[in-house]
Amino acid sequence: MSALAIENLVVNRTGIPVVRGVNLIAKAGEISVLLGSNGAGKTTLLEGISGVIPASGRIALDGADLTRSLAGHRARAGLSHVEQGRTVFGEMTTEENLRVALHPSASLDQAYALFPELVQRRTVLAGMLSGGEQQMLVIARSLVGLPKVVLIDEMSAGLAPVVVGRLMSAVRKLADSGVAVVLVEQFAALALAIGNRAYVLRRGQMVFEGGCAELAKDPARLHHLYLGDAGETGAEETRQHA
Amino acid sequence: MNSLLTPAVAGLSAGGAYAILGVCAIFTYRLVAVVNFTGAAIGAAGTFVMVALTEHGMPLFPAVIIGILAGALVGVMIGGVMTKWFSGASATTKAAVTAALLVGIIALGLRLTGGQRPHLFPDLVSGSAFRFAGVEVTWGSLLTVTLAVGLTIASDLFLARTRTGLQMRALSERPMAAELIGIRVRVLALAVWGIMGAVTAFAMMIIAPLRSPDFMSLSLLVVPALAAALIGAFRSFRAALLGGVLIGIVEGMVSALEFGARFRGVVPFLVILIVLLWSQRGARWDAAR
Ligand SMILES: Nc1ncnc2c1ncn2[C@@H]1O[C@H](COP(=O)(O)OP(=O)(O)OP(=O)(O)O)[C@@H](O)[C@H]1O
Numbered sequence: 060m061s062a063l064a065i066e067n068l069v070v071n072r073t074g075i076p077v078v079r080g081v082n083l084i085a086k087a088g089e090i091s092v093l094l095g096s097n098g099a100g101k102t103t104l105l106e107g108i109s110g111v112i113p114a115s116g117r118i119a120l121d122g123a124d125l126t127r128s129l130a131g132h133r134a135r136a137g138l139s140h141v142e143q144g145r146t147v148f149g150e151m152t153t154e155e156n157l158r159v160a161l162h163p164s165a166s167l168d169q170a171y172a173l174f175p176e177l178v179q180r181r182t183v184l185a186g187m188l189s190g191g192e193q194q195m196l197v198i199a200r201s202l203v204g205l206p207k208v209v210l211i212d213e214m215s216a217g218l219a220p221v222v223v224g225r226l227m228s229a230v231r232k233l234a235d236s237g238v239a240v241v242l243v244e245q246f247a248a249l250a251l252a253i254g255n256r257a258y259v260l261r262r263g264q265m266v267f268e269g270g271c272a273e274l275a276k277d278p279a280r281l282h283h284l285y286l287g288d289a290g291e292t293g294a295e296e297t298r299q300h301a
Numbered sequence: 302m303n304s305l306l307t308p309a310v311a312g313l314s315a316g317g318a319y320a321i322l323g324v325c326a327i328f329t330y331r332l333v334a335v336v337n338f339t340g341a342a343i344g345a346a347g348t349f350v351m352v353a354l355t356e357h358g359m360p361l362f363p364a365v366i367i368g369i370l371a372g373a374l375v376g377v378m379i380g381g382v383m384t385k386w387f388s389g390a391s392a393t394t395k396a397a398v399t400a401a402l403l404v405g406i407i408a409l410g411l412r413l414t415g416g417q418r419p420h421l422f423p424d425l426v427s428g429s430a431f432r433f434a435g436v437e438v439t440w441g442s443l444l445t446v447t448l449a450v451g452l453t454i455a456s457d458l459f460l461a462r463t464r465t466g467l468q469m470r471a472l473s474e475r476p477m478a479a480e481l482i483g484i485r486v487r488v489l490a491l492a493v494w495g496i497m498g499a500v501t502a503f504a505m506m507i508i509a510p511l512r513s514p515d516f517m518s519l520s521l522l523v524v525p526a527l528a529a530a531l532i533g534a535f536r537s538f539r540a541a542l543l544g545g546v547l548i549g550i551v552e553g554m555v556s557a558l559e560f561g562a563r564f565r566g567v568v569p570f571l572v573i574l575i576v577l578l579w580s581q582r583g584a585r586w587d588a589a590r
Protein backbone atom coordinates (compact mmCIF):
# COMPACT_ATOMS: atom_id res chain seq x y z
CA MET A 60 0.00 0.00 0.00
CA SER A 61 1.16 3.53 -0.66
CA ALA A 62 2.00 5.58 2.40
CA LEU A 63 1.05 8.85 0.76
CA ALA A 64 -1.69 9.18 -1.84
CA ILE A 65 -2.42 12.53 -3.47
CA GLU A 66 -5.45 12.84 -5.73
CA ASN A 67 -6.42 15.71 -7.94
CA LEU A 68 -4.58 18.26 -5.83
CA VAL A 69 -5.11 21.93 -6.65
CA VAL A 70 -3.00 24.56 -4.89
CA ASN A 71 -3.51 28.28 -5.41
CA ARG A 72 -1.04 31.06 -4.93
CA THR A 73 -2.46 34.57 -4.67
CA GLY A 74 -5.63 33.22 -6.21
CA ILE A 75 -3.93 31.67 -9.21
CA PRO A 76 -3.85 27.86 -9.48
CA VAL A 77 -0.16 26.95 -9.49
CA VAL A 78 -0.67 23.21 -8.98
CA ARG A 79 -3.52 22.00 -11.16
CA GLY A 80 -5.00 18.59 -10.47
CA VAL A 81 -1.97 16.55 -9.52
CA ASN A 82 -1.96 12.83 -8.61
CA LEU A 83 1.02 11.32 -6.84
CA ILE A 84 1.74 8.30 -4.70
CA ALA A 85 4.74 7.59 -2.50
CA LYS A 86 5.38 4.11 -1.17
CA ALA A 87 7.14 3.09 2.01
CA GLY A 88 10.76 2.17 1.33
CA GLU A 89 10.82 4.06 -1.95
CA ILE A 90 12.11 7.39 -3.17
CA SER A 91 9.68 9.22 -5.43
CA VAL A 92 11.66 11.77 -7.40
CA LEU A 93 9.78 14.92 -8.38
CA LEU A 94 11.39 16.85 -11.21
CA GLY A 95 10.49 19.96 -13.14
CA SER A 96 11.98 23.24 -14.26
CA ASN A 97 12.10 26.40 -12.14
CA GLY A 98 8.63 27.67 -11.39
CA ALA A 99 6.93 24.40 -12.38
CA GLY A 100 5.23 24.30 -8.98
CA LYS A 101 7.26 21.66 -7.11
CA THR A 102 7.64 23.67 -3.90
CA THR A 103 4.00 24.72 -4.09
CA LEU A 104 2.96 21.08 -4.43
CA LEU A 105 5.00 20.03 -1.38
CA GLU A 106 3.61 22.97 0.62
CA GLY A 107 0.09 21.97 -0.35
CA ILE A 108 0.76 18.41 0.78
CA SER A 109 2.27 19.38 4.15
CA GLY A 110 -0.30 22.08 4.85
CA VAL A 111 1.92 25.16 4.67
CA ILE A 112 -0.67 26.50 2.22
CA PRO A 113 -4.23 25.23 1.77
CA ALA A 114 -5.01 22.81 -1.01
CA SER A 115 -8.08 21.09 -2.40
CA GLY A 116 -8.33 17.54 -3.67
CA ARG A 117 -7.38 14.61 -1.48
CA ILE A 118 -4.34 13.93 0.70
CA ALA A 119 -4.26 10.54 2.42
CA LEU A 120 -1.59 9.15 4.73
CA ASP A 121 -1.85 5.39 5.23
CA GLY A 122 -5.47 5.69 4.16
CA ALA A 123 -6.35 8.47 6.61
CA ASP A 124 -7.68 11.64 5.02
CA LEU A 125 -5.58 14.68 5.99
CA THR A 126 -6.92 17.12 3.42
CA ARG A 127 -8.68 19.29 5.99
CA SER A 128 -6.12 19.09 8.80
CA LEU A 129 -3.64 21.76 9.80
CA ALA A 130 0.08 21.46 9.13
CA GLY A 131 0.88 20.60 12.74
CA HIS A 132 -1.62 17.76 12.76
CA ARG A 133 -0.27 16.35 9.50
CA ALA A 134 3.23 16.48 10.97
CA ARG A 135 2.14 14.63 14.10
CA ALA A 136 0.40 12.07 11.88
CA GLY A 137 3.78 11.28 10.30
CA LEU A 138 4.02 13.62 7.32
CA SER A 139 7.31 15.48 7.49
CA HIS A 140 8.38 18.35 5.24
CA VAL A 141 12.04 19.33 4.92
CA GLU A 142 11.58 22.78 3.46
CA GLN A 143 13.63 24.48 0.81
CA GLY A 144 16.32 26.72 2.30
CA ARG A 145 17.56 24.77 5.35
CA THR A 146 15.22 26.00 8.04
CA VAL A 147 17.38 25.20 11.06
CA PHE A 148 16.66 26.89 14.38
CA GLY A 149 19.81 29.00 14.16
CA GLU A 150 19.91 30.17 17.76
CA MET A 151 19.70 26.65 19.11
CA THR A 152 22.54 24.14 19.11
CA THR A 153 22.67 21.20 16.72
CA GLU A 154 21.60 18.86 19.48
CA GLU A 155 18.78 21.14 20.62
CA ASN A 156 17.52 21.22 17.03
CA LEU A 157 17.27 17.45 17.17
CA ARG A 158 15.90 17.20 20.70
CA VAL A 159 13.05 19.61 19.99
CA ALA A 160 11.80 17.29 17.27
CA LEU A 161 12.57 14.01 19.01
CA HIS A 162 9.78 11.44 19.02
CA PRO A 163 9.37 9.73 22.43
CA SER A 164 10.38 6.38 20.98
CA ALA A 165 13.26 7.68 18.85
CA SER A 166 16.81 8.41 19.91
CA LEU A 167 19.38 10.97 18.85
CA ASP A 168 21.70 8.09 17.96
CA GLN A 169 19.56 7.40 14.91
CA ALA A 170 20.33 10.89 13.63
CA TYR A 171 24.02 10.65 14.45
CA ALA A 172 24.25 7.22 12.82
CA LEU A 173 22.99 8.65 9.54
CA PHE A 174 25.13 11.78 9.79
CA PRO A 175 28.22 11.06 11.95
CA GLU A 176 29.62 14.46 10.95
CA LEU A 177 27.01 16.10 13.19
CA VAL A 178 28.36 14.44 16.35
CA GLN A 179 31.28 16.80 16.80
CA ARG A 180 29.05 19.76 15.94
CA ARG A 181 26.58 18.87 18.72
CA THR A 182 27.10 21.95 20.85
CA VAL A 183 27.53 24.41 17.99
CA LEU A 184 24.71 26.87 17.22
CA ALA A 185 22.93 25.62 14.11
CA GLY A 186 23.22 29.08 12.57
CA MET A 187 27.01 28.64 12.60
CA LEU A 188 27.03 25.35 10.69
CA SER A 189 28.06 25.09 7.04
CA GLY A 190 25.34 24.79 4.41
CA GLY A 191 25.93 21.06 4.05
CA GLU A 192 25.81 20.51 7.80
CA GLN A 193 22.62 22.53 8.06
CA GLN A 194 21.05 20.40 5.33
CA MET A 195 22.09 17.24 7.18
CA LEU A 196 20.63 18.70 10.35
CA VAL A 197 17.20 19.44 8.88
CA ILE A 198 17.00 15.93 7.41
CA ALA A 199 18.13 14.45 10.73
CA ARG A 200 15.61 16.63 12.56
CA SER A 201 12.90 15.23 10.34
CA LEU A 202 13.92 11.61 10.86
CA VAL A 203 14.01 11.75 14.68
CA GLY A 204 10.30 12.58 14.52
CA LEU A 205 9.83 9.04 13.13
CA PRO A 206 7.86 10.11 10.06
CA LYS A 207 6.13 7.78 7.62
CA VAL A 208 6.60 10.17 4.73
CA VAL A 209 9.35 12.76 4.23
CA LEU A 210 9.06 15.50 1.61
CA ILE A 211 12.49 16.94 0.78
CA ASP A 212 12.76 20.16 -1.23
CA GLU A 213 15.97 21.08 -3.09
CA MET A 214 18.39 19.71 -0.54
CA SER A 215 21.43 20.06 -2.79
CA ALA A 216 21.00 23.69 -3.81
CA GLY A 217 24.33 25.48 -3.56
CA LEU A 218 26.29 22.56 -2.13
CA ALA A 219 29.56 20.99 -3.29
CA PRO A 220 29.19 17.78 -5.33
CA VAL A 221 30.83 15.65 -2.65
CA VAL A 222 28.33 16.87 -0.05
CA VAL A 223 25.45 16.30 -2.44
CA GLY A 224 26.63 12.70 -2.87
CA ARG A 225 26.68 12.31 0.90
CA LEU A 226 23.13 13.59 1.17
CA MET A 227 21.90 11.39 -1.67
CA SER A 228 23.20 8.22 -0.04
CA ALA A 229 21.75 9.28 3.32
CA VAL A 230 18.34 9.78 1.75
CA ARG A 231 18.58 6.35 0.14
CA LYS A 232 19.32 4.87 3.58
CA LEU A 233 16.39 6.78 5.04
CA ALA A 234 14.09 5.23 2.43
CA ASP A 235 15.61 1.80 2.97
CA SER A 236 14.63 2.08 6.64
CA GLY A 237 11.00 2.02 5.51
CA VAL A 238 10.19 5.69 5.05
CA ALA A 239 8.43 6.97 1.93
CA VAL A 240 10.52 9.81 0.51
CA VAL A 241 9.41 12.44 -2.00
CA LEU A 242 12.54 14.11 -3.32
CA VAL A 243 12.41 17.37 -5.25
CA GLU A 244 15.72 17.89 -6.97
CA GLN A 245 17.43 20.02 -9.60
CA PHE A 246 20.21 17.48 -10.12
CA ALA A 247 17.94 15.12 -12.07
CA ALA A 248 20.61 12.52 -12.91
CA LEU A 249 21.72 12.12 -9.28
CA ALA A 250 18.16 11.89 -8.00
CA LEU A 251 17.12 9.39 -10.67
CA ALA A 252 20.14 7.26 -9.79
CA ILE A 253 18.90 6.70 -6.22
CA GLY A 254 15.16 6.96 -6.86
CA ASN A 255 12.41 4.44 -7.59
CA ARG A 256 9.47 6.30 -9.10
CA ALA A 257 9.84 9.48 -11.10
CA TYR A 258 7.37 12.31 -11.64
CA VAL A 259 7.82 15.34 -13.83
CA LEU A 260 5.79 18.47 -13.17
CA ARG A 261 5.34 21.13 -15.82
CA ARG A 262 3.33 24.31 -15.25
CA GLY A 263 1.52 22.73 -12.37
CA GLN A 264 0.55 19.51 -14.13
CA MET A 265 2.10 16.05 -14.02
CA VAL A 266 3.46 15.24 -17.48
CA PHE A 267 5.30 12.04 -16.61
CA GLU A 268 5.01 9.22 -14.15
CA GLY A 269 7.17 6.11 -14.39
CA GLY A 270 10.30 4.33 -13.27
CA CYS A 271 13.46 6.31 -12.49
CA ALA A 272 15.59 3.90 -14.50
CA GLU A 273 13.43 4.40 -17.57
CA LEU A 274 13.83 8.16 -17.41
CA ALA A 275 17.52 8.07 -16.51
CA LYS A 276 18.26 6.12 -19.72
CA ASP A 277 16.68 8.77 -21.90
CA PRO A 278 18.04 12.29 -21.24
CA ALA A 279 16.51 13.65 -24.40
CA ARG A 280 13.07 12.63 -23.23
CA LEU A 281 13.68 14.20 -19.82
CA HIS A 282 14.78 17.41 -21.49
CA HIS A 283 11.61 17.40 -23.55
CA LEU A 284 9.45 16.72 -20.47
CA TYR A 285 11.04 19.61 -18.60
CA LEU A 286 10.57 22.13 -21.28
CA GLY A 287 7.57 20.76 -23.10
CA ASP A 288 7.67 22.19 -26.55
CA ALA A 289 9.71 25.07 -25.19
CA GLY A 290 12.38 24.41 -27.79
CA GLU A 291 9.57 24.99 -30.19
CA THR A 292 7.38 27.25 -28.05
CA GLY A 293 6.27 29.00 -31.17
CA ALA A 294 5.14 25.67 -32.55
CA GLU A 295 3.00 24.96 -29.50
CA GLU A 296 1.34 28.34 -29.69
CA THR A 297 0.73 27.86 -33.40
CA ARG A 298 -0.78 24.46 -32.88
CA GLN A 299 -3.12 25.83 -30.23
CA HIS A 300 -4.23 28.56 -32.51
CA ALA A 301 -4.74 26.23 -35.39
CA MET B 302 22.88 59.52 53.86
CA ASN B 303 19.70 58.05 55.25
CA SER B 304 17.76 60.80 53.57
CA LEU B 305 18.51 59.13 50.24
CA LEU B 306 18.75 55.52 51.40
CA THR B 307 15.27 55.48 52.93
CA PRO B 308 13.44 56.50 49.76
CA ALA B 309 15.73 54.30 47.67
CA VAL B 310 14.74 51.28 49.72
CA ALA B 311 11.15 52.44 49.58
CA GLY B 312 11.39 52.26 45.80
CA LEU B 313 12.42 48.61 45.97
CA SER B 314 8.95 47.10 45.91
CA ALA B 315 7.96 49.15 42.90
CA GLY B 316 11.29 48.24 41.34
CA GLY B 317 10.73 44.55 41.93
CA ALA B 318 7.31 44.81 40.35
CA TYR B 319 8.72 46.68 37.34
CA ALA B 320 11.35 43.97 37.00
CA ILE B 321 8.67 41.26 37.01
CA LEU B 322 6.63 43.14 34.42
CA GLY B 323 9.77 43.75 32.37
CA VAL B 324 10.75 40.08 32.42
CA CYS B 325 7.20 39.21 31.35
CA ALA B 326 7.42 41.73 28.50
CA ILE B 327 10.64 40.09 27.29
CA PHE B 328 9.14 36.64 27.64
CA THR B 329 6.18 37.66 25.50
CA TYR B 330 8.40 39.36 22.96
CA ARG B 331 10.88 36.53 22.68
CA LEU B 332 8.34 33.74 22.51
CA VAL B 333 5.35 35.11 20.66
CA ALA B 334 7.10 38.07 19.02
CA VAL B 335 4.75 40.72 20.39
CA VAL B 336 5.77 43.97 22.08
CA ASN B 337 2.89 43.80 24.47
CA PHE B 338 1.40 47.09 25.61
CA THR B 339 -1.45 45.30 27.37
CA GLY B 340 0.82 43.49 29.86
CA ALA B 341 0.09 45.67 32.87
CA ALA B 342 -3.60 46.01 31.93
CA ILE B 343 -3.97 42.22 31.95
CA GLY B 344 -2.47 42.22 35.44
CA ALA B 345 -4.71 45.10 36.48
CA ALA B 346 -7.77 43.11 35.40
CA GLY B 347 -6.72 40.22 37.62
CA THR B 348 -6.00 42.61 40.48
CA PHE B 349 -9.41 44.24 40.27
CA VAL B 350 -11.11 40.85 40.23
CA MET B 351 -9.28 40.13 43.49
CA VAL B 352 -10.29 43.53 44.93
CA ALA B 353 -13.93 43.08 43.93
CA LEU B 354 -13.99 39.72 45.68
CA THR B 355 -12.41 40.99 48.91
CA GLU B 356 -14.74 44.01 48.87
CA HIS B 357 -17.59 41.50 48.81
CA GLY B 358 -16.16 39.77 51.83
CA MET B 359 -14.17 36.91 50.36
CA PRO B 360 -11.06 36.03 52.39
CA LEU B 361 -7.79 37.26 50.92
CA PHE B 362 -6.18 33.95 49.94
CA PRO B 363 -8.90 32.54 47.66
CA ALA B 364 -9.50 36.02 46.23
CA VAL B 365 -5.82 36.26 45.27
CA ILE B 366 -5.91 32.83 43.61
CA ILE B 367 -9.04 33.71 41.63
CA GLY B 368 -7.51 37.07 40.70
CA ILE B 369 -4.40 35.33 39.38
CA LEU B 370 -6.55 32.92 37.36
CA ALA B 371 -8.52 35.86 36.01
CA GLY B 372 -5.24 37.46 34.91
CA ALA B 373 -4.34 34.22 33.12
CA LEU B 374 -7.75 34.12 31.44
CA VAL B 375 -7.54 37.71 30.20
CA GLY B 376 -4.02 36.96 28.96
CA VAL B 377 -5.27 33.94 27.03
CA MET B 378 -8.11 36.01 25.53
CA ILE B 379 -5.72 38.70 24.29
CA GLY B 380 -3.36 35.99 23.10
CA GLY B 381 -6.27 34.38 21.28
CA VAL B 382 -6.91 37.61 19.38
CA MET B 383 -3.22 37.99 18.57
CA THR B 384 -2.65 34.41 17.41
CA LYS B 385 -5.92 34.10 15.52
CA TRP B 386 -5.80 37.27 13.50
CA PHE B 387 -2.30 38.72 13.73
CA SER B 388 0.10 35.78 13.85
CA GLY B 389 1.39 36.61 10.38
CA ALA B 390 1.58 40.36 10.93
CA SER B 391 4.80 42.36 11.32
CA ALA B 392 6.18 43.24 14.75
CA THR B 393 5.12 46.87 14.27
CA THR B 394 1.55 45.93 13.40
CA LYS B 395 1.31 43.62 16.39
CA ALA B 396 2.64 46.30 18.74
CA ALA B 397 0.12 48.76 17.33
CA VAL B 398 -2.69 46.24 17.84
CA THR B 399 -1.77 45.74 21.49
CA ALA B 400 -1.61 49.53 21.97
CA ALA B 401 -5.13 49.77 20.55
CA LEU B 402 -6.26 46.89 22.74
CA LEU B 403 -4.77 48.72 25.74
CA VAL B 404 -6.98 51.73 25.07
CA GLY B 405 -10.00 49.45 24.81
CA ILE B 406 -9.17 47.54 27.98
CA ILE B 407 -8.59 50.74 29.95
CA ALA B 408 -11.95 52.16 28.83
CA LEU B 409 -13.71 48.92 29.69
CA GLY B 410 -11.80 48.55 32.96
CA LEU B 411 -12.57 52.10 34.12
CA ARG B 412 -16.25 51.56 33.34
CA LEU B 413 -16.40 48.27 35.23
CA THR B 414 -14.40 49.49 38.22
CA GLY B 415 -16.26 52.77 38.63
CA GLY B 416 -13.66 55.13 37.17
CA GLN B 417 -11.58 56.91 39.77
CA ARG B 418 -13.77 55.68 42.64
CA PRO B 419 -11.30 54.57 45.30
CA HIS B 420 -11.06 50.89 46.06
CA LEU B 421 -9.69 49.28 49.14
CA PHE B 422 -6.56 47.41 48.09
CA PRO B 423 -5.60 44.89 50.72
CA ASP B 424 -1.91 44.67 51.58
CA LEU B 425 -0.86 41.16 50.61
CA VAL B 426 2.12 41.49 52.90
CA SER B 427 2.82 44.27 55.34
CA GLY B 428 5.22 45.37 57.97
CA SER B 429 8.94 45.60 58.29
CA ALA B 430 11.11 42.58 57.62
CA PHE B 431 14.35 43.93 59.02
CA ARG B 432 16.39 47.09 59.39
CA PHE B 433 19.36 47.70 57.19
CA ALA B 434 21.72 50.56 58.04
CA GLY B 435 18.94 52.09 60.03
CA VAL B 436 16.41 51.80 57.19
CA GLU B 437 13.24 49.72 57.32
CA VAL B 438 13.04 47.05 54.64
CA THR B 439 9.45 45.96 54.25
CA TRP B 440 8.18 42.45 53.56
CA GLY B 441 6.56 43.84 50.44
CA SER B 442 9.83 44.96 48.90
CA LEU B 443 11.56 41.79 49.99
CA LEU B 444 8.84 39.69 48.39
CA THR B 445 8.72 41.53 45.05
CA VAL B 446 12.47 41.58 44.65
CA THR B 447 12.75 37.90 45.58
CA LEU B 448 9.95 37.08 43.15
CA ALA B 449 11.64 39.11 40.42
CA VAL B 450 14.95 37.33 40.94
CA GLY B 451 13.22 33.95 41.09
CA LEU B 452 11.26 34.65 37.93
CA THR B 453 14.40 35.75 36.10
CA ILE B 454 16.32 32.62 37.04
CA ALA B 455 13.32 30.39 36.35
CA SER B 456 12.78 31.97 32.92
CA ASP B 457 16.37 31.34 31.89
CA LEU B 458 16.35 27.78 33.20
CA PHE B 459 12.97 27.01 31.67
CA LEU B 460 14.04 28.09 28.20
CA ALA B 461 17.43 26.40 28.41
CA ARG B 462 16.54 23.13 30.08
CA THR B 463 12.95 22.04 29.54
CA ARG B 464 11.45 20.46 26.47
CA THR B 465 8.59 22.96 26.44
CA GLY B 466 11.12 25.78 26.73
CA LEU B 467 13.00 24.34 23.77
CA GLN B 468 9.79 24.14 21.77
CA MET B 469 8.99 27.74 22.64
CA ARG B 470 12.39 28.89 21.41
CA ALA B 471 11.89 26.96 18.18
CA LEU B 472 8.44 28.51 17.82
CA SER B 473 9.77 32.01 18.36
CA GLU B 474 12.51 31.57 15.80
CA ARG B 475 10.62 29.88 12.97
CA PRO B 476 6.91 29.40 13.58
CA MET B 477 6.32 27.45 10.37
CA ALA B 478 9.29 25.13 10.81
CA ALA B 479 8.16 24.56 14.39
CA GLU B 480 4.69 23.62 13.21
CA LEU B 481 6.16 21.33 10.56
CA ILE B 482 7.99 19.30 13.20
CA GLY B 483 4.68 18.84 15.01
CA ILE B 484 4.98 21.42 17.80
CA ARG B 485 1.56 22.50 19.06
CA VAL B 486 2.13 26.08 18.08
CA ARG B 487 -1.19 27.60 19.12
CA VAL B 488 -1.39 25.83 22.47
CA LEU B 489 2.14 26.95 23.34
CA ALA B 490 1.51 30.55 22.32
CA LEU B 491 -1.65 30.69 24.41
CA ALA B 492 0.22 29.12 27.33
CA VAL B 493 2.78 31.92 27.16
CA TRP B 494 -0.02 34.52 27.28
CA GLY B 495 -1.75 32.75 30.15
CA ILE B 496 1.36 32.35 32.29
CA MET B 497 2.34 35.96 31.69
CA GLY B 498 -1.18 37.07 32.67
CA ALA B 499 -1.02 35.11 35.92
CA VAL B 500 2.45 36.35 36.90
CA THR B 501 1.62 39.96 36.03
CA ALA B 502 -1.61 39.83 38.01
CA PHE B 503 0.27 38.72 41.10
CA ALA B 504 2.94 41.39 40.70
CA MET B 505 0.24 44.04 40.31
CA MET B 506 -1.55 42.92 43.46
CA ILE B 507 1.59 43.58 45.44
CA ILE B 508 2.30 46.95 43.92
CA ALA B 509 -1.31 48.24 43.74
CA PRO B 510 -1.58 49.50 47.36
CA LEU B 511 1.45 51.73 46.73
CA ARG B 512 -0.16 53.43 43.75
CA SER B 513 -3.09 55.62 42.96
CA PRO B 514 -5.21 52.54 42.68
CA ASP B 515 -7.38 53.06 39.64
CA PHE B 516 -7.48 50.85 36.56
CA MET B 517 -5.80 53.37 34.29
CA SER B 518 -2.80 54.10 36.53
CA LEU B 519 -2.17 50.40 37.00
CA SER B 520 -2.49 49.70 33.26
CA LEU B 521 0.00 52.43 32.49
CA LEU B 522 2.64 50.68 34.59
CA VAL B 523 3.40 49.12 31.22
CA VAL B 524 5.67 52.13 30.69
CA PRO B 525 8.24 51.29 33.39
CA ALA B 526 7.81 47.63 32.40
CA LEU B 527 8.77 48.33 28.79
CA ALA B 528 11.58 50.60 30.02
CA ALA B 529 12.98 47.67 32.00
CA ALA B 530 12.55 45.36 29.00
CA LEU B 531 14.34 47.90 26.85
CA ILE B 532 17.29 47.92 29.24
CA GLY B 533 17.41 44.17 28.62
CA ALA B 534 17.24 44.89 24.88
CA PHE B 535 14.09 42.71 24.86
CA ARG B 536 16.43 39.77 25.19
CA SER B 537 18.21 39.57 28.56
CA PHE B 538 16.05 38.71 31.56
CA ARG B 539 18.85 39.63 33.96
CA ALA B 540 19.43 43.09 32.52
CA ALA B 541 15.68 43.72 32.68
CA LEU B 542 15.69 42.61 36.31
CA LEU B 543 18.43 45.08 37.17
CA GLY B 544 16.80 47.76 35.05
CA GLY B 545 13.41 47.36 36.70
CA VAL B 546 14.83 47.49 40.21
CA LEU B 547 16.95 50.47 39.30
CA ILE B 548 14.00 52.40 37.89
CA GLY B 549 12.12 51.73 41.13
CA ILE B 550 15.00 52.97 43.25
CA VAL B 551 15.53 56.10 41.18
CA GLU B 552 11.78 56.81 41.33
CA GLY B 553 11.88 56.45 45.09
CA MET B 554 14.77 58.88 45.36
CA VAL B 555 13.22 61.41 43.00
CA SER B 556 9.93 61.42 44.87
CA ALA B 557 11.78 62.17 48.10
CA LEU B 558 13.19 65.34 46.61
CA GLU B 559 11.17 68.42 47.42
CA PHE B 560 10.37 69.32 43.83
CA GLY B 561 10.59 65.73 42.60
CA ALA B 562 7.46 64.10 43.96
CA ARG B 563 5.27 65.26 41.10
CA PHE B 564 7.80 64.08 38.54
CA ARG B 565 8.17 60.54 39.75
CA GLY B 566 6.28 59.22 36.73
CA VAL B 567 8.75 60.85 34.38
CA VAL B 568 11.61 58.57 35.41
CA PRO B 569 10.68 55.62 33.16
CA PHE B 570 10.23 57.94 30.18
CA LEU B 571 13.68 59.37 30.77
CA VAL B 572 15.08 55.86 31.02
CA ILE B 573 13.43 54.88 27.72
CA LEU B 574 14.78 58.00 26.06
CA ILE B 575 18.30 57.48 27.36
CA VAL B 576 18.38 53.78 26.42
CA LEU B 577 17.06 54.50 22.92
CA LEU B 578 19.59 57.29 22.38
CA TRP B 579 22.35 55.07 23.73
CA SER B 580 21.36 52.19 21.45
CA GLN B 581 21.41 54.55 18.47
CA ARG B 582 24.84 55.95 19.25
CA GLY B 583 26.51 53.76 16.63
CA ALA B 584 24.14 54.92 13.94
CA ARG B 585 24.58 58.57 14.84
CA TRP B 586 28.33 58.16 14.95
CA ASP B 587 28.30 56.64 11.48
CA ALA B 588 26.00 59.36 10.19
CA ALA B 589 28.27 62.06 11.60
CA ARG B 590 31.30 60.76 9.76
N1 LIG C 1 4.66 33.33 -2.44
C1 LIG C 1 4.22 33.29 -3.71
N2 LIG C 1 3.23 34.11 -4.10
C2 LIG C 1 2.78 34.09 -5.38
N3 LIG C 1 3.26 33.28 -6.32
C3 LIG C 1 4.26 32.45 -6.00
C4 LIG C 1 4.79 32.41 -4.68
N4 LIG C 1 5.78 31.51 -4.65
C5 LIG C 1 5.84 30.99 -5.88
N5 LIG C 1 4.94 31.55 -6.70
C6 LIG C 1 4.71 31.23 -8.11
O1 LIG C 1 4.26 29.90 -8.20
C7 LIG C 1 4.87 29.25 -9.28
C8 LIG C 1 5.50 27.95 -8.80
O2 LIG C 1 6.51 28.25 -7.87
P1 LIG C 1 7.27 27.12 -7.06
O3 LIG C 1 8.15 27.80 -6.09
O4 LIG C 1 6.29 26.16 -6.54
O5 LIG C 1 8.12 26.45 -8.19
P2 LIG C 1 9.29 25.38 -8.08
O6 LIG C 1 8.96 24.31 -9.03
O7 LIG C 1 9.51 24.99 -6.68
O8 LIG C 1 10.51 26.21 -8.62
P3 LIG C 1 12.07 26.16 -8.18
O9 LIG C 1 12.65 25.03 -8.91
O10 LIG C 1 12.59 27.46 -8.68
O11 LIG C 1 12.13 26.02 -6.72
C9 LIG C 1 5.85 30.21 -9.89
O12 LIG C 1 5.26 30.73 -11.05
C10 LIG C 1 6.02 31.29 -8.88
O13 LIG C 1 6.18 32.53 -9.52
Ligand SMILES: [Mg+2]
Nearest residue numbers: 101102143213
Ligand atom coordinates in the same frame (compact mmCIF):
# COMPACT_ATOMS: atom_id res chain seq x y z
MG1 LIG D 1 11.06 25.19 -5.30
